Amino acid sequence: MSQAKSASVLDSRILIPAIGAAFTKLNPRTLARNPVMFVVATVSVLTTVLFLRDVVTGGGNLGFSFQINLWLWFTVLFANFAEGVAEGRGKAQADSLRKARSETQAKLLTNGSTTDYRMVPGTSLKVGDVVLVEAGDIIPSDGEVIEGVASVNEAAITGESAPVIRESGGDRSAVTGGTQVLSDWVRVRITAAAGSTFLDRMISLVEGAERQKTPNEIALNILLAGMTLIFVLATATIPSFAAYAGGSIPVIVLVALFVTLIPTTIGALLSAIGIAGMDRLVRFNVLAMSGRAVEAAGDVDTLLLDKTGTITLGNRQATAFKPVRGVTEQELADAAQLASLADETPEGRSIVVLAKEKYDIRGRDMASLKTSFVPFTAQTRMSGVDLEGSQIRKGAVDAVLASAAGVAQSDVVRELQASADEIAKAGGTPLAVARDGKLLGVIQLKDIVKGGIRERFAELRRMGIRTVMITGDNPMTAAAIAAEAGVDDFLAQATPENKLQLIREEQAKGKLVAMCGDGTNDAPALAQADVGVAMNTGTVAAREAGNMVDLDSDPTKLIEIVEIGKQLLMTRGALTTFSIANDIAKYFAIIPAMFLAFYPQLGVLNIMGLTNPQSAILSAIIFNALIIIALIPLSLKGVKYRAVGAGALLSRNLLIYGLGGIVVPFIGIKAIDVAITALGLV
């Protein structure tokens, strides 16, 4: 589940409920949340009443007015349908989550006892209660492990079937209700009451039930409402203008013009875009606690990234052998490989791999060589092998030097020291190798920067985002890794205090900061950051402090989160532009048709050559309704984000959605006109 699933929009399990939702959402209270569609519904009611009056009195052009009415209602239904489809995609996920929430029994520990419990329903637990969870039990609610260690299957939430370890103290103490203990036992202090657990929040989030309008959405709604009012003025004044010219315009035609002019396309798709944005995050296994956080992610200026696990692989690896004078690289590699064959640490294995790749030294059978492995201890700070009559040791430079002392090789010592310093300066760790007290050289161990990360940072830079690496390393090492990874800046010897300080400084400059963290000591910084992504493996404190939780606990995801935030805003902007640009063609369809009776000269404006006034008006309103359906997939998938400069991005989108928005309706309306004329609808 760590990869975004490609869910087809045309899934009947989503489409059929969405058709139902299209009708239930006609409830005025639901419609009122969306000013543009509310206005469309209101005028549709008006024209329907007028139509019914005409049916009774027998006046008017019933066939035409019936069709307009039909398409007006379709416009509203299509908007509801779009929202229904967006919600439907989340519902499927919510249903599977709900299964995990099924009624559980909890072993509530009584009277401060550590063993006596009575069975109570999981929903009756209060914050502060302590429960015992044993192998096979479902953890009844969110909590913190206060005693014990257990392996827990969190597949219900993360979709990852490999069990994880939860233990008291440290950064892995949080457990989530609905997950199952596989082995051992833990005592858990409940931190969330029924109904407000992580799982509950997750369900309501993916269903979009608690969706609050985000700041940008509110501003956009104001613009759309304003445009709607402007077009109220533009159309409501037409009857007087026509009366001056000695003509009159049927109400149904005015309504048709009005509905096609107001930004119905974006109005209809706006909430679907918002829901789909949250949904995209969920598909990436990231839970945003609010839509505001998703929007803020798109605005991020500075990204704080932990070195270990995000920028580097997390393990140091051997990258070079540096022999002292008089020793060949081959000799050193051979000794180092021998010393490491039985060494199961990642460093040890990387030495074997390097020796094989670079010097083609194959693995050897340890038993046949009659060797015995000398493991690393904190006292010796060395490891190695004893061959027949020969000892090979590798380890910290000073430890190896000490063990080799007494051998008069001060020149060699100096040389080895020098190359060890050089390695340290470049951000690596030197390991010295000696055979029988003779210094052979050093192995260079380095933090390996993840493949492709440099390109990602370059991409972020093009997006206008500054990356800052956070590390506990000393400044010299940090600088070397920072340069290699291509981050813009680094914070060395980081402490929770100076992390927080850094965030505050950036914010004081007006920048938005994103970071991820998992430990309790990350909590203040997570809370201070504008976008704080807590790792699911982290502590309760961290999860509470952040405004997003990454279920996969993969810190590199911050980059995707930023992209999803941007995509959300871009989709809104692009469809708004498209919607407004459409108006030009609609004017050219309806205005000549509207005034033709008393100003036949205006027929010149019928540049699309539409069959007759009725077909022109009908085509425009059909186009206006169908474009909503046509754009549902785009609003759900989102406009493609490319990490190019803002200028290039804007010109591209202006070209597609601005210019496209002007041209497409001319073609679409003409095509519909041809079709309805052929079908004899007008």
Add this chain to the structure above:
Amino acid sequence: MTLNGWLQILLFCGIVLALVKPLGAYMTRVFAGERTFLSPVLVPIERGLYALAGTSEREEQRWTSYAFAMLAFNLAGLLLLYGLQRMQGMLPLNPAGMAAVAPELSFNTAVSFVTNTNWQNYGGESTMSYLTQMAGLSVQNFVSAATGMAIAVALIRAFSRASGKALGNFWVDMTRATLYILLPICIVLTLAYVALGVPQTFGPYVTATTLEGAQQTIALGPVASQLAIKMLGTNGGGFFNANSAHPFENPGAISNMLQMVSIFAIGAAFTNVFGRMVGNQRQGWAILAAMGVLFVAGVAVTYWAEASGNPLMHAFGLEGGNMEGKEVRFGIVLSSLFAVITTAASCGAVNAMHGSFTALGGLIPLINMQLGEVIVGGVGAGFYGIVLFIIVAVFVAGLMVGRTPEYLGKKIEAKEMKMAVLAILCLPLAMLVFTAISSVMPSAVASIGTAGPHGFSEILYAYTSAAANNGSAFGGLTGNTPWYNVTLGLGMLMGRFLVILPALAIAGSLIAKKTVPASAGTFPTDGPLFVGLLVGTILIVGGLTFFPALALGPVVEHLAMLAGQTF
């Protein structure tokens, strides 16, 4: 169209562009309170005025106090001007013995001059005494222009100041605009006009005997001084009824060029003031470029339409362009150019009768005003007007690059959007609703001069001109009726203050915001892309609203003309 014609247009554009930087630099210094070459003379006067008013240049106001000061000052001006007109018969400097002006007309005129519109439902030489012209109308010509400039400066500060609450001091900004900018330039211009033959006298009207022996009264007065500020302050209210078509108000080609340049000078320089204050002059040039694109397009259409003339006349063997309603000394090109300038810039002075233009030639002045007078625009007013469109443009563009929209580092959010939409909304409200009522009200329709679509255009033009605070008229419409006096007055008030107040609210909200540093993720607002975006936004958001009205006015009139029908 002729090469000579285009060279004259080019010459005009060249002079305006050449003035942008020096004037912009000077104005920036003035509004920042820095020393200028006029300081030795003017600082004592300025200090004296502040002492008299009980204010100080160090005392800064929040947007609410700034707005309150502006409203109080304008209300006082309105009452004073109304009173002056009603009592002019009893007051001195009235050699022609003008009687009190009627109440509705006084209201209309007072509003008109306070709002920098200068719509004139009266004939100056036959209605107003010298005192009313000088102490009333001319004074408002100065201070209404200075009000617009003060608002623009306050709005610029909202962008240029990193964060804070105060926008500056209205009294100080307005005093400086008048003392350092308007007055000195006007003194120079007045002398120039006098040298070019424009009268400047307190003497009574002259009676002459014509060749046929008839007696003719030739109106005179302090024309040059009012002419200077009428143009420089984009007021447009003529001393004479014929405005700048009158030979005493615009004797020839040089005075005509001086007048055209003065209309655009301060408005264009404001973009540079903006650029300088926000620390990047390119930002200002980008705005001016967007204005320039719309302006040149307008000139091209009008000039082409007027030079092409009327095919129905050509059928009679009358070759050439449309000279109806134009002064022979200006000809087609200078009349077309003047018409586009005066409507682009909210001035409203005319040197030809716009109602006599061809349908398409008259369409451009209408559109210029309907776009909200943002093509250079009125002094200050044009700038704060275009900022409203910029807010809408960067909002949509900002979303399209995936960031919360921002302009010059200030985030554009719900509050700014609300205010910008409110301001943009009030123009179609005033223009279309009053036109709609008037076009079906028999008493209002009776005022039109020509039947058919042209008559409709007359009504539409009147309300458009009023709400846009332009003041030019299409001619033909008898505006001096109680209905038009009152509704046009209301249109002017809406078009002025319902734009200024939201603009100040935006300034108040923006100034409190932190400036976000620009990055590669912020789209540049100083390049051609922004210019194109802004032009598109102005045309679509500002223009689409009026498509039906324009179709029923000038567009249908043009199509009818091609079909051989005239009105």
